[in-house]
Amino acid sequence: MFRKILIANRGEIAVRVIRTCREMGIDTVAVYSQADRLALHVRMADEAYEIGGYSPRESYLMQERLIATAKRSSAEAIHPGYGFLSENAEFADAVAAAGLVFIGPSGEAMRKMGDKTAARQLMQSAGVPTVPGSKDAVDDPEEAMAIAEQVGFPVLIKASAGGGGKGMRLAARAEDLPELFKTASSEARSAFGDGRVYIEKYVENPRHIEFQILADHHGNVVHLGERECSIQRRHQKVIEESPSSLLDEKMRAQMGEAAVEAARSCGYTNAGTIEFIVDKNRNFYFLEMNTRLQVEHPVTEMVTGLDLVRLQLEIAAGGKLPFRQGQIERRGHAIECRVYAEDPENNFLPSIGRLTHVQRPGGFGIREDSGVGEGDEISIYYDPMIAKLIAWGADRDEAIRRMRRALAEYELAGVRTTIPFCLWVLNHPNFVAGEFDTHFVQNEFHDVQLSATNGRIDLTAAALAAVLHQESHALEPAHSLPAHADSSTGLWKLRGWKKNRQN
Ligand code: MV4
Numbered sequence: 279m280f281r282k283i284l285i286a287n288r289g290e291i292a293v294r295v296i297r298t299c300r301e302m303g304i305d306t307v308a309v310y311s312q313a314d315r316l317a318l319h320v321r322m323a324d325e326a327y328e329i330g331g332y333s334p335r336e337s338y339l340m341q342e343r344l345i346a347t348a349k350r351s352s353a354e355a356i357h358p359g360y361g362f363l364s365e366n367a368e369f370a371d372a373v374a375a376a377g378l379v380f381i382g383p384s385g386e387a388m389r390k391m392g393d394k395t396a397a398r399q400l401m402q403s404a405g406v407p408t409v410p411g412s413k414d415a416v417d418d419p420e421e422a423m424a425i426a427e428q429v430g431f432p433v434l435i436k437a438s439a440g441g442g443g444k445g446m447r448l449a450a451r452a453e454d455l456p457e458l459f460k461t462a463s464s465e466a467r468s469a470f471g472d473g474r475v476y477i478e479k480y481v482e483n484p485r486h487i488e489f490q491i492l493a494d495h496h497g498n499v500v501h502l503g504e505r506e507c508s509i510q511r512r513h514q515k516v517i518e519e520s521p522s523s524l525l526d527e528k529m530r531a532q533m534g535e536a537a538v539e540a541a542r543s544c545g546y547t548n549a550g551t552i553e554f555i556v557d558k559n560r561n562f563y564f565l566e567m568n569t570r571l572q573v574e575h576p577v578t579e580m581v582t583g584l585d586l587v588r589l590q591l592e593i594a595a596g597g598k599l600p601f602r603q604g605q606i607e608r609r610g611h612a613i614e615c616r617v618y619a620e621d622p623e624n625n626f627l628p629s630i631g632r633l634t635h636v637q638r639p640g641g642f643g644i645r646e647d648s649g650v651g652e653g654d655e656i657s658i659y660y661d662p663m664i665a666k667l668i669a670w671g672a673d674r675d676e677a678i679r680r681m682r683r684a685l686a687e688y689e690l691a692g693v694r695t696t697i698p699f700c701l702w703v704l705n706h707p708n709f710v711a712g713e714f715d716t717h718f719v720q721n722e723f724h725d726v727q728l729s730a731t732n733g734r735i736d737l738t739a740a741a742l743a744a745v746l747h748q749e750s751h752a753l754e755p756a757h758s759l760p761a762h763a764d765s766s767t768g769l770w771k772l773r774g775w776k777k778n779r780q781n
Contacts, residue, residue, distance in 0.1 A: 279595050280304055280355050283381070284348040285323070287359030288338060289649030290666060291571075292319035295357050298587040307351045309344060311337035313659050318649050325351055332659055338362045341369050345376045355379035355594055357587075361661070364570040367392065381594040382548050383569050390544040391567040395438045395476045397544075401564045404543035406536045409555070409563040411478035419456040422477055426455055429479040435459055437466035438474035441566050443513040445469055448480060481563065483715040484555035486510070487522050488568075489537035490578045492589055493546045498599045501534040502578050502586075503608050505551075509703060511626070511719040516696070517703055518574035519613040520581050523674060523712030524556060533562055538603075540564060549575075549590050555716075573616070573666065576647060580612035580670045611677040612670045615685060615700040619662040622699035623728055628662045629694035631655070637689035643670040643677075644684045656693050664695060674712070678704055698728035 282305035285292045292308060296319065299306045308323030313332045320326040327347045330337035338344075339362060348356055356373050358364035358381070367385035374380055382388075391397050395415050398408050410429045415438050416422045426433045426449065435458055437445040447462040449455045459475070467473030490502040506522035507515050525533070537552040544567075551572050553565040575586050584606075593599070620626040636652040648665035656662050669684055671677030682704050685697050706722060708714050 279597075280353075280379070280591065282307060282324075282351070282353045283355045283357055283591075284309065284344070284351065284353040285319070285357050285359065286338065286344045287357070287362055287364075288314055288317060288319055289660065290647045290663065291359035291361075291573075291649070293322055293649050294647055295359065295587050296322045298585055298591070302588060302591065304591070307348065307353045309338070309347055311659070313655075313657055317654070318651060327351065334362060334659070341366075341372055345372060345378065348373075348378055349376065353378070355381050355591075357381040357590070358570070360570050360573055365392065365568070379594050381590050382571075383546050383550060387544045387546045388569045391546075391569055392441075393438055394436060394441060394566060395474065397566065398476070398564070400543050401540055404539045406540050406543070406564045407562060409478040409481060409565075412476045415474035415476050416459075419459045422459045423452065423455055425477045426452065429477070432480040432482075434478045434480045435462040435475050436478060437462065437470060437472070438476055439470035439472035440466060445475075481555050481557045483717060484508075484557055485522070485524055485714075486553065486565075486716050487524065487533070487556055487562070488551045488553045488572075489534055490575070490586070491537050491541045491546070491550050491552060492586075492593065492599060493541050493548065493550070494593045494599045495547055495596055496598050498602075499538045499541050499546070500599060500601070500603045500606060501537045502582050502584065502606060504530065504533065505574055505577055507574065508714055508716045509709070509718055510716060511723075515574060515616065516719065517613060517615050517700065517709075518577055519611065519674070519677070520577040521608065521611065524560070529560065529562075534603075536562070536564070540567060548593050549586055574614050576645060576666060576668045577612040577614050580645065580668055581608045581610060582606060583609070610670055610672050611674045612668060613677045613681050614666055614668045615681060615704075616663055616696070617665045617667060617685075617688070617690075617700070618696040619656040619664050619693040620696050621694035622696050622702075624694075626696070628658070629656070630658055630662065631693045633664070633690065633692045635689060635691035637687070638665075639667065639684035639687035641684070641687075643680050644668070645670070664690065664693075678710065699723075702726060702728055 284307040306323040308326040309329045363369040367388040370380040371385035432450045435447040447458040463473045486507045493499040509517040551568040554562045645668040669681035
């Protein structure tokens with residue numbers, strides 16, 4: 279196993295990786311931008327290096343600097359987290375070329391899945407169902423029309439280099455197609471530097487269900503069941519859960535096998551996710567593969583009892599998967615809510631500012647993954663996620679009730695949050711009944727008075743007293759280095775209560 283790894287990320291996912299490393303006795307190297315000098319991931323790591331300015335482009339995306347920092351700190355591997363460089367094939371290759379281990383798939387596997395038309399073809403030859411549509415990228419509006427007429431309108435025009443819904447266009451009727459084809463293609467060219475687009479039949483009112491897979495370097499591939507991710511807003515997931523109320527054991531086994539085949543077909547290694555859409559007749563289709571650990575991975579951890587980061591590290595170090603498919607058990611139900619510093623009553627406008635007061639939920643069956651605490655700034659530079667709250671229950675009903683209870687325990691002051699919105703979903707009869715599709719939020723959430731329906735999380739007298747107490751004591755200035763920091767080298771090590779293995 280590795281002695282030391284570098285985490286090329288920030289926030290809750292960096293903290294998440296550090297926690298598993300500490301349990302495994304692996305030393306951790308954090309990197310941070312100027313905006314993150316006092317961030318939790320920096321304080322939790324064994325060592326931390328400043329790698330640049332405020333924006334991601336000047337810091338967390340600096341490939342050469344990250345690799346040089348890993349070398350200099352004698353880290354043996356780099357964990358990319360999610361976002362930033364996690365799905366960048368060139369970075370994965372550069373890490374390997376530098377003699378380090380990239381904790382994730384090979385650059386080659388990433389490239390195969392990153393090209394969405396190539397991935398579709400790969401799935402077709404592997405016998406994994408894909409949505410009816412074009413075999414390859416479509417060159418002109420005439421060819422697009424021929425395919426659209428074959429599969430029938432409405433159709434979606436998608437960017438070959440896209441993903442996650444970026445640059446998608448819905449053509450409802452034939453007369454709309456030529457114009458939409460052109461805009462989709464030129465948008466793809468400017469967004470991805472690649473104007474290729476392809477056509478798929480539009481699946482109406484689908485569910486979004488994804489499968490977690492794990493693959494080692496010895497040919498073993500397993501799936502850890504599904505995550506139901508249909509509760510999303512503008513392609514941003516809001517609530518995820520496992521298992522999905524839509525699947526029975528037979529369908530779960532079929533989709534799981536398809537997910538394993540999908541991973542095998544591209545020579546995948548490490549943790550990955552196969553995204554499917556499921557139509558009204560319960561037909562499932564491969565959409566795309568996410569070649570990283572995902573934000574919502576904790577729901578899978580809670581129902582399987584498996585630490586996905588630990589498994590990523592073991593796989594990356596050359597270990598064999600410690601179980602076969604038949605040995606994986608799932609127990610109970612887990613739900614994750616993403617708590618964002620956004621104002622759900624103002625079109626989810628990011629609500630930047632300092633978290634002046636934080637009281638977190640806890641108790642039986644509750645897990646909170648967060649990268650910020652009291653006194654921290656929610657800045658414009660990064661995703662405004664405050665925390666992921668995960669509730670486990672013996673069944674879905676218990677998990678929902680526990681999640682409602684825990685969300686209501688939060689005391690967060692200084693920014694607006696999406697907690698009232700999450701509670702609105704958890705109280706919606708259709709959600710409770712398990713009857714929803716990917717359009718749930720769009721169809722149901724308009725002009726909802728969250729304050730009236732949920733009793734907005736207003737501060738209790740006790741919480742208010744705590745806030746006032748906090749504000750009467752000078753907070754640490756946002757941009758001063760801790761006493762044990764060495765600003766001349768950009769390197770600082772924690773002393774005393776944490777392990778401090780110099781060099
Ligand atoms: C689709 C679709 C319907 N039909 N493809 C959006 C994200 C990207 N991964 C693909 N997406 C979709 N592809 C066909 N042929 C509907 C969506 C879609 C969606 C998928 C998953 C979760 C949320 C979604 C919201 C809107 C549209």
